[in-house]
Amino acid sequence: MWLNMFTNFSIVPLRISTVLGTILSFGGFLFALAILIEKFLNPEVPQGYASLVIIFIIFSGVQLIFIGLIGEYVGRLFISNNKHPQFFITKKYENNET
Secondary structure, three states: OOHHHHHOOOOOHHHHHHHHHHHHHHHHHHHHHHHHHHHHHHOOOOHHHHHHHHHHHHHHHHHHHHHHHHHHHHHHHHHHHHHOOOOOOOOOOOOOOO
């Protein structure tokens, strides 16, 4: 029940996907930079494995970013088309100084 409420009434999982994708992409770029520096300093490093891992991490991050962005649009459309109010006013303050 909690998972149903978390996914149906919130766009938090979509934002988590976007943030995780950004972190993965940034980490992939840092890893690529570290591998390039290591390759220039030590030319005997084996080829192939690191480049595949870098490509996989970067493109996985980019996919998560775009899934999060598309989800944000869908979530906002759902919220705007939903006829229920998105917030409740619990207390009203009035300024009587005129």
